[in-house]
Amino acid sequence: MQMMPSRPDKRENRSLPLTFLVTLVILAIAGCGDSGNGTPTAKSPSPRKNTQAKVEASGKSNLPTVRPGQFEPKAITTSKLPTPKLDERRSLADLANQDDGGDGGAAAKKPIVLTVTPRGKRLPIDDTKAAVAGIRKLIGKHLTLYTDVPPSPEVDELPAAFDAAVPLWCKYFEVDPMNAMDWHMTGFVIQEKARFQGAGMLPDDLPPFINGFQRGRYVWLYGQPTAYYRRHLLLHEGTHAFMDLIVGGLGPPWYAEGMAELLGTHQWQDGELTLAYMPRQKTETPGWGRIKIVKDELAAGNGMMPANILEYGPQAHLRNEPYGWCWALAAFFDSDPRTQKAFRELRKKIRTEDITQWFRQQVQDDWADLSEDWQVFVMNIDYGYDIARSVIVRKTAQAVPASGATATISADRGWQSTGILLTAGTTYRIDATGQYQVAETSEIWWCEPGGVTIHYFQGRPLGLLLGAVRDHSQPLEGMSPLVKPRPIGLGTTLEPEVSGTLYLKINESPAELGDNQGQITVRVQVQ
Known part of the structure; x- marks a missing residue:
């Protein structure tokens, strides 16, 4: 020293x-x-x-x-x-x-x-x-x-x-x-x-x-x-x-x-x-x-x-x-x-x-x-x-049109912006589909947004789709909502407390992102 x-x-x-x-x-x-x-x-x-x-x-x-x-x-x-x-x-x-x-x-x-x-x-x-x-x-x-x-x-x-x-x-x-x-x-x-x-x-x-x-x-x-x-x-x-x-x-x-x-x-x-x-x-x-x-x-x-x-x-x-x-x-x-x-x-x-x-x-x-x-x-x-793979992917978000909005999330990255803007007090339906690989082992582990229940990470199924709403209209105060995500899985209903961009990622160790493959398609509709 x-x-x-x-x-x-x-x-x-x-x-x-x-x-x-x-x-x-x-x-x-x-x-x-x-x-x-x-x-x-x-x-x-x-x-x-x-x-x-x-x-x-x-x-x-x-x-x-x-x-x-x-x-x-x-x-x-x-x-x-x-x-x-x-x-x-x-x-x-x-x-x-x-x-x-x-x-x-x-x-x-x-x-x-x-x-x-x-x-x-x-x-x-x-x-x-x-x-x-x-x-x-x-x-x-x-x-x-x-x-x-x-x-x-x-x-x-x-x-x-x-x-x-x-x-x-x-x-x-x-x-x-x-x-x-x-x-x-x-x-x-x-x-x-x-x-x-x-x-x-x-x-x-x-x-x-x-x-x-x-x-x-x-x-x-x-x-x-x-x-x-x-x-x-x-x-x-x-x-x-x-x-x-x-x-x-x-x-x-x-x-x-x-x-x-x-x-x-x-x-x-x-x-x-x-x-x-x-x-x-x-x-x-x-x-x-x-x-x-x-x-x-x-x-x-x-x-x-x-x-x-x-x-x-x-x-x-x-x-x-x-x-x-x-x-x-x-x-x-x-x-x-x-x-x-x-x-x-x-x-x-x-x-x-x-x-x-x-x-x-x-x-x-x-x-x-x-x-x-x-x-x-x-x-x-x-x-x-x-x-590097855990760098948050940010992009401009747009409000959900009457016909709904879709986004694609990569399984080999950390938090990613969907480009979808949610409004506080509005109820949304979020549905997710897709198959992706979450581990490179002797056999391929294929996963869906609901996660793999035979293996857990941080108390939740490995590969489970997680979400958070981040308000970019003003400077961040205190801890980022990305630190405390909520489960999305195959689908959920969400009524955000604040307006902001919907961010998604799969539940996976940041050390294991490199061997993941595949994508998730997410559809968001106003209920």
């Missing part, structure tokens, strides 16, 4: 007033948060001009799978944003009501841009002294690792995993691999602190950290109960180091920690590494727990909207929960077709721009819709969530 408590070797900006310089003197980069619970291969969908464009693969990132040594492969700005009142517990609906609407509050919030240079003294490492203390040395192309964790394949291959990450970091951040060819880090995986303190490998001027810490060309990690989370932390801190020393900037806390979490979430299988992965099963990433953090926070009434996460200050990540929220936001922005292009442009602007303000300006026209999609995302978040 990168943070900013007190350390005089941190960042400074000579053009700032004296009061800012005093503030900068006490800024620092601190340790990464706790674990919470999954494994990875990533391929994010390509940017699309509209939400109805063809959906590419989900759950995977566009980063290739790379074997160690396949490739042989310039420091930094960060914005200081206001620290949210972390002890003030508010619901997601409360935060949705106070969203600033998309301009980023530029007039009220002027982040400080800090120039960061390599920091910390070179450690006088004595390999003989380390060996006597029971500290082993593992050497890779881009990482020399010292550890007192007993030998095992999962520990001994950490330098190889780090080496495999370098070309992937180069690809994601659009860095010429030649610029990272000679880049080398030194890392420490610590089981007993006293050994490393005695060997001069744990400097006294390091701030306290929970799990991991990066400063200059060094990273420190405490031992973890799972091999996955140990490797995740190494890649998390490695991402910080790569952004710091190679890309040239970390950016504000939401971006710095979001990127470290996004690219730290990985798959390491048979010597091949994939980054930016959406884990499909909890068992893939034991000890990671970012999805659990979001679920637990929501259950406790502590939901976060994107605007609030963008305001995380330098002290926010002294708590574990912001890691879960930053991962979720980075995964959301990196996968949503409306934000992906602008989000990935941030890597080119962290040296010169207030990237939070710039990003908000780029997506301002979509901000209200993005905030609603975020609600649907976090309220249904789970392993394997297909963000």
